[in-house]
Amino acid sequence: MNIKALKTFKQSGEKIACLTAYDASFASVFDMCGIDIVLIGDSLGNVIQGGENTLGVSMDDMIYHTQAVAKGAKNTLRIVDMPYQSYTNTKQTLTNAKRLIMAGAQMVKLEGGCEHEASFKILQDNDISVCGHLGLQPQSVIEMGGYKVQGREKQSADKITKDALALASWDVKAIVLECIPAELAKQVSQSLSIPTIGIGAGVNCDGQVLVSHDMLGIHVGHVPKxxxxxxxxxxxxxxxxxxxxxxxxxxxFPSRQHSY
Structure with a gap:
């Protein structure tokens, strides 16, 4: 599995399977089972560090876990989250993205849309592959008023669609759609030539991702739908x-009971 293969999945209609990974052992198991993508997610702030959100995760945390996962995941595509406040300007964005690539990332993931245009473009200009993330954005959970489904109102849905088209025009390779209505996710997915990877976004995305701890039933507190x-x-x-x-x-998977 590599970056070029992402589009072939979209073209063939084969769904992309993705799980989060934070260490070499689990990454190795996922790799052995044939997972398409491992996401070294800043969700480690919740499931590894025990935080209420992802805002306390640092670049050093992400580098440490990326290095560990890279030792176990040899055949799967490795995407790594850029943590909160690590891409506030172009210089910082490029520096931090390069650090993650050096640690073993093959692609970096940024949350948000047009408000981060300069950051997306500086990575494009430097041939660093990027994954977008729209809908519910955990790094903006305070501004969004909590972990709530996004895109139910027309204004919100229109922004998600506009941002997705903009990201695709900036050569983003894939977009995670989190916690949005299944019908909106279907429309966005059909409007793009790049794959979408859903989490709480219905079965019509081009792939699905779950936090590995959730997939294994290791829950602390609220369990999302x-x-x-x-x-x-x-x-x-x-x-x-x-x-x-x-x-x-x-x-x-996901069935209707797992969708909005």
């Missing part, structure tokens, strides 16, 4: 991962 525990009917982690991949590929 879009989460499914794949360990429930499987004997071990490998079987659960394989079941997740199969469910994404055959479009049985």
């Amino acid at each position: 879009f989460v499914k525990n794949f360990l429930t009917n499987n004997d071990d982690v490998k079987s659960a991962v394989s079941a997740f991949i199969k469910a994404v590929k055959d479009k049985s």
Whole structure:
């Protein structure tokens, strides 16, 4: 799996399966099972560090976990989150993205749309592959008033669509759509030549991602509607991962009960 292969998934209609990874051991298991993408996510702030949100995750944290995952994930595409306040201007954006690439990232992920135009473009100009992230943006959870579904009102939906088209025009390679109505996600996905990867965005995205801890039923506190525990009917982690991949590929996950 590599960056060029992303478009072939879109063209062929095969769904992309993605899980978060934070260490070499789990990354190796996911890799062995044939996961398409591992996302070294700033969700580590929640599931590893025990924080209420992702805002406390630092660049040093992301570099540490990227280095660990890179040792275990050899055949899968590695996408890494740029953490909160790490891309506020072009110089900072480029410097931090290069640090993540040196640590083992093959692509970096930024949250937000047109408000970060300069950051997206500086990475494009320097041949650093980028994944976007629209809808619910965990780094903006305070400004958004909590973890709420986005895009239900016309103004919000129009902004998501506008931002997605802008990101695609800046050569972003893929876009994560989080917690938006399934019909909106379908419309956005169909309007783009690049793949969308959904989390709480319905089955019509070009791929699906879950936080690995959620996929294995390791929950602390509230469990979002879009989460499914794949360990429930499987004997071990490998079987659960394989079941997740199969469910994404055959479009049985997410079902309506996991969508908005």
